[in-house]
Amino acid sequence: MKIGCPKEIKSQEFRTGLIPAAVKAYVEHGHQVSVEQGAGLGSGITDEQYEQAGARIVATAREVWEGSQMIVKVKEPLASEHDLMQPGQLVYTYFHFAANEKLTLACLEKKISAIAYETVQEEDGSLPLLKPMSEVAGRMAPLMGAFYLGKPFGGRGLLPTGVPGVAPANVLILGGGTVGSNAAKVAAGFGARVTLLDINLDTLEHIGNIMPANVSPIHADAYTLEKGLKEADIVIGAVLVTGARAPKIVKREHLGLMKPGSVIVDVAIDQGGCVETSRATTHSDPVYLVDGVVHYCVANMPGAYSRSSTFALSNRTGKYGLLLADMGVENGCLSQPALLRGLNIHNGWITFKPVCESFDLEGSYKPAREALGSR
Ligand SMILES: NC(=O)c1ccc[n+]([C@@H]2O[C@H](COP(=O)([O-])OP(=O)(O)OC[C@H]3O[C@@H](n4cnc5c(N)ncnc54)[C@H](O)[C@@H]3O)[C@@H](O)[C@H]2O)c1
Numbered sequence: 001m002k003i004g005c006p007k008e009i010k011s012q013e014f015r016t017g018l019i020p021a022a023v024k025a026y027v028e029h030g031h032q033v034s035v036e037q038g039a040g041l042g043s044g045i046t047d048e049q050y051e052q053a054g055a056r057i058v059a060t061a062r063e064v065w066e067g068s069q070m071i072v073k074v075k076e077p078l079a080s081e082h083d084l085m086q087p088g089q090l091v092y093t094y095f096h097f098a099a100n101e102k103l104t105l106a107c108l109e110k111k112i113s114a115i116a117y118e119t120v121q122e123e124d125g126s127l128p129l130l131k132p133m134s135e136v137a138g139r140m141a142p143l144m145g146a147f148y149l150g151k152p153f154g155g156r157g158l159l160p161t162g163v164p165g166v167a168p169a170n171v172l173i174l175g176g177g178t179v180g181s182n183a184a185k186v187a188a189g190f191g192a193r194v195t196l197l198d199i200n201l202d203t204l205e206h207i208g209n210i211m212p213a214n215v216s217p218i219h220a221d222a223y224t225l226e227k228g229l230k231e232a233d234i235v236i237g238a239v240l241v242t243g244a245r246a247p248k249i250v251k252r253e254h255l256g257l258m259k260p261g262s263v264i265v266d267v268a269i270d271q272g273g274c275v276e277t278s279r280a281t282t283h284s285d286p287v288y289l290v291d292g293v294v295h296y297c298v299a300n301m302p303g304a305y306s307r308s309s310t311f312a313l314s315n316r317t318g319k320y321g322l323l324l325a326d327m328g329v330e331n332g333c334l335s336q337p338a339l340l341r342g343l344n345i346h347n348g349w350i351t352f353k354p355v356c357e358s359f360d361l362e363g364s365y366k367p368a369r370e371a372l373g374s375r
Contacts, residue, residue: 001031001325004068006061006084007039010075012283014042014306016095017072019314020322025294027054031325036064043310049088065089072321074313082106090329094118097344097359107345108364113329116314119352120320120342128338129320131178132312136302138182141265142192143173143249144296145234148263150180154294156261158233161191168192172232172248174225175239175273176203176217179267180211183236188215195228223251229257235273237266245272251274252291260292269297286336330372346371 003026003188005018009055016039018026018089026368047057058064061136065071065084073093075372079102085091088111095116096103107114117129135195137282142160149169162168171187173180176198187194188211196211204217218224229235229250234260239246246268255277266278273279277290280299287296302309320339324332333340344352349366356365 001036001067001070001328003035003070003072003325004064005036005039005055005072006064006081007036007156008042008074009061009078011071012300013075013303014312015074015303015310015313016040016043016045016375017074017314017317018050018055018302019311020045021047022072022314022318023050023053023055025318025322026325029322029326030152032056034058034064034067036061040310043307045310054289070307070321070325072317073205074310076100077106085110085112089109089113090115090324092117092317092324095104095344096331097352097355099126101359103359104345104350104355104359108348108350111348113343113346113347115324115329115333115342116344116352117317117342119344120338122338124140129316129342132316133302133309134178135182136309137267138179138307140301140305141179141183141236141238141267142187142190142234142353143288144298144301145171145236145263146190148265148294148296149233150259151261153287154235154289154292155262156259158261160166160187160233169233170231171236172228173197173236173238174220175237175268176200176207177238177240179235179238179240181207183238183267184211184215186369187234187236188212194256197224197228204297217304220249226254226257229254230236230259233259233262235264236273237264237268237278239268239274240271246274248274250277255291256292258293261294263294263296265296267301270299273297289336323341333368333372340368343368 026042071088080331090113092115120129146160150156160169166193171192171194173196194215207217266273268274278297281297349371350364351368
């Protein structure tokens, strides 16, 4: 199959869809790979490294899109890329269709086969292509909290590691899934006293078994939340109710319990945030103050660490991508249920129900198995 990796064009997006090791794997499986000139530079990957792995470097995005049967990307195709999509092309990337009617209609019209990273789901309910970004954001969260505890940013001026004779910070983590457990690992590593609240007792048991003694997994309820907020220097929001907006666990009035200059890092902001006073911010303007509490609410945290994120993502997408390239979208999806769940649009049909429901497009729905037989 002819596989193409165009350069990402979304503002401040430095990740890229393929790393050289992935290119090499596709080539070894007999596929041809084209990479747009400079596509990897934001992640520290040169054109020469792609060439050494067996890719052909092409000058423009148009050449990549027009010359490929399968496109591997990171972000959803933007408006200027809709025209570049080729009829019947397989596009393998994050799509988030339910938030983007224009993109949905463009993919329907072009009869794109859209495999959305965010809905590729294994039998046990896990989302293997979302996980690496939660791992990155989770590990970043205490580091961002630590940085913005600095006095110049409105923070308390407390060094969270502690120094000889001075206590370290208290870090409160809300939610102990991928983000929360990764955040706990890093915060514990720099010496903070970590409290992690979750409603799932099995999760708490697991955290208790694997984390060091400076992490206390505690059942989340109104009492433990209030106590945790009073003591915290850094609060990390990491709750998720799958498929729903994040519950607003920390209310505006809770801020009055918190220490002036404490920092909230609301990682769950991409689902609306789990703090009532959170609103999405950007890497270029990441924080603001409410009632003396610093809020960091960047919705695409992993973009800041593009090199780590690119490698973490490509390491995970490679396995499913190879299967799609080797077997084609029909056989690939039919042989791998995780990919079948990842198929959102195929041959002019929406195959992922929540997308139809978002836009009143029920008439365009066809179950994935039926749509796959419809070409
Ligand atoms: N801002 C970013 O750049 C970025 C990057 C990656 C992930 N995220 C977001 O971070 C959030 C967490 O992702 P994840 O992968 O860790 O999810 P996850 O499903 O692995 O974990 C969520 C945890 O929240 C817990 N939870 C649910 N309701 C709760 C409540 N009321 N109180 C306490 N705990 C509760 C669940 O039991 C679960 O353990 C998601 O919204 C995700 O989209 C944001």
